[in-house]
Amino acid sequence: MMGTKEQGSELPPAAQPDDRIKLNVGGKLFETTVRTLQSAGPDSLLAALSLRSPATAAGPVFIDRDPDLFSALLSLLRSGRLPSSAADLLDEALYYGLDSRLRAATAPPPLLGFDAFLSATLVPAADALPTALSAGPDGSLWLAHAGQISSYGWTLAHAGTLRTHLDDIASLRRVCPEVAALGSLDSPGLHFYHVAAGRHVGSVHWSDPTDPRVYKARVTAIAAAGDAVFAAFECPHRENCVLAVDPETLRVAAEIGRQSGSMVKSAAPGRLAHVRELGLVFASAVSAGAFGYSGYMRLWDPRSGEAVWETSEPGGSGLSSRFGDTFADADVDGEELAIYKVCWKSGDVGVADLRRLGTGGGNGMDPWVYPTTAEQWSAAEGGENSIVHCYKRQVFVSRGRGLEVWSQLEKGSYRRSYVDGEEDARRGMVRRMEGGGDRLFVSREGMEGVEVWESSYLSRAVSLP
Numbered sequence: 001m002m003g004t005k006e007q008g009s010e011l012p013p014a015a016q017p018d019d020r021i022k023l024n025v026g027g028k029l030f031e032t033t034v035r036t037l038q039s040a041g042p043d044s045l046l047a048a049l050s051l052r053s054p055a056t057a058a059g060p061v062f063i064d065r066d067p068d069l070f071s072a073l074l075s076l077l078r079s080g081r082l083p084s085s086a087a088d089l090l091d092e093a094l095y096y097g098l099d100s101r102l103r104a105a106t107a108p109p110p111l112l113g114f115d116a117f118l119s120a121t122l123v124p125a126a127d128a129l130p131t132a133l134s135a136g137p138d139g140s141l142w143l144a145h146a147g148q149i150s151s152y153g154w155t156l157a158h159a160g161t162l163r164t165h166l167d168d169i170a171s172l173r174r175v176c177p178e179v180a181a182l183g184s185l186d187s188p189g190l191h192f193y194h195v196a197a198g199r200h201v202g203s204v205h206w207s208d209p210t211d212p213r214v215y216k217a218r219v220t221a222i223a224a225a226g227d228a229v230f231a232a233f234e235c236p237h238r239e240n241c242v243l244a245v246d247p248e249t250l251r252v253a254a255e256i257g258r259q260s261g262s263m264v265k266s267a268a269p270g271r272l273a274h275v276r277e278l279g280l281v282f283a284s285a286v287s288a289g290a291f292g293y294s295g296y297m298r299l300w301d302p303r304s305g306e307a308v309w310e311t312s313e314p315g316g317s318g319l320s321s322r323f324g325d326t327f328a329d330a331d332v333d334g335e336e337l338a339i340y341k342v343c344w345k346s347g348d349v350g351v352a353d354l355r356r357l358g359t360g361g362g363n364g365m366d367p368w369v370y371p372t373t374a375e376q377w378s379a380a381e382g383g384e385n386s387i388v389h390c391y392k393r394q395v396f397v398s399r400g401r402g403l404e405v406w407s408q409l410e411k412g413s414y415r416r417s418y419v420d421g422e423e424d425a426r427r428g429m430v431r432r433m434e435g436g437g438d439r440l441f442v443s444r445e446g447m448e449g450v451e452v453w454e455s456s457y458l459s460r461a462v463s464l465p
Contacts, residue, residue, distance in 0.1 A: 019034045020033055026067040038050050090102065090153075108437075109438065109454075109455050109456070111392050111440060111454065112455045113440070118453055121449045126148075129145060129146075130432060131168060132182070133441055135435060135439070138154040139436050139439045141156075141436060141441055147167050149180060159196075162195055164193060169182050171183040171231075173224045175224050176247070179193065181231070183218065189205045189218075190222070190229070190233075201250070206235075206241065214239060217235045221271055221283075223273050225274040228274075232270075234261065238262060239260055240266075242300065244302050264296070265296045279302070281301075286327070297310065309357040313326035313327055325344070325345040326345075327342065328343065328386050329341065335393055338352065338354060343382075343383050344382060344383045345383070348370050349395065352367040383399070386398055387430065391433075391440065398430035403418070404417065404419060420453075431444060
């Protein structure tokens with residue numbers, strides 16, 4: 001009869017977009033969906049294969065091609081791009097919940113300065129001369145160049161570039177995983193930016209209604225302490241102080257150590273650091289002139305707003321036995337609870353124990369010890385223009401001939417080694433250093449980009465003398 005079908009003459013059901021299809025490419029089995037194969041286009045071989053009904057397919061279709069290359073093409077159909085970078089691998093790891101395993105597998109070994117090597121150089125696309133660095137505990141980096149911040153994730157892949165309202169960024173500090181505090185020597189205020197979202201969160205200015213001289217204060221240094229951000233402000237007439245700012249509300253919680261900058265020993269700090277274990281803020285300022293260097297170091301108690309210890313060089317409290325050989329730079333090691341400095345004339349490195357400094361502006365004794373090295377090296381040059389950075393219980397010191405590291409072997413005895421070689425040092429004097437994760441980030445005078453230094457896995461077989 002018309003309108004009826006004979007038994008056994010039904011057409012097979014058409015393939016549905018979510019139906020799964022198996023392909024055997026070069027002996028390797030792949031399983032995907034009809035939708036994915038059809039995204040290759042109507043004239044493609046894969047789209048033609050997607051028309052096969054899973055209900056009648058005898059088995060996977062064999063394609064005599066390279067399975068590894070096909071895997072990349074299949075990824076292109078699934079995500080719209082080829083898996084060509086570590087960021088793509090991270091995306092996959094996040095999907096499967098394996099990101100922590102991936103980080104552990106791809107992270108560099110523990111940083112040993114004496115066995116570090118230059119593993120990469122990060123160069124922004126424009127205005128690539130670094131002006132400030134801030135490294136994260138996972139080995140990521142925020143790099144300030146001109147008025148921009150370029151962010152690099154823990155894989156060192158470029159995550160994005162943020163253009164701020166500033167023309168130049170001189171101070172940069174990571175307040176939390178996504179928010180940066182920054183300051184400029186050309187513009188007043190402490191500014192907060194959400195780096196990932198690319199937006200300005202807010203600004204903090206130093207003001208005093210009772211003193212009209214306090215206006216347009218610029219930021220000279222920043223330190224982060226988790227529940228507080230410490231920023232050194234300096235007014236045009238050089239009145240200065242350190243403000244403690246609540247990073248949640250962006251309100252000023254305390255004003256610490258207000259002073260006039262008419263003298264070297266009361267200048268605005270050029271370096272701030274928070275000593276978490278002691279709850280203190282370390283501040284230092286250095287100036288260089290025709291007769292050498294001069295400056296001060298100070299420990300502030302943010303709870304009382306008072307200085308619990310200070311020293312001025314030359315002279316001042318905390319007398320130095322090396323009058324005339326003042327420090328060119330200093331940094332605090334929060335793990336070892338020590339202050340390290342480099343002398344500008346001799347180039348010697350000195351260390352002072354934070355727990356033995358005394359109170360109330362010094363104990364009348366010289367707190368500095370000048371350790372010897374296991375190799376009994378002497379400083380081959382002075383410490384002019386040198387900078388110091390403490391990280392991972394190591395002390396990195398830049399010199400004209402390169403970057404060196406002091407590693408403590410035992411109490412009072414150190415191993416002194418060069419991090420970079422003669423060829424590396426020719427690229428320029430190290431001007432900035434920041435440790436993050438198991439990496440050391442270095443920028444040099446007049447050089448574009450930031451160097452990334454890591455240790456080699458072969459260093460596990462090296463024993464210290």
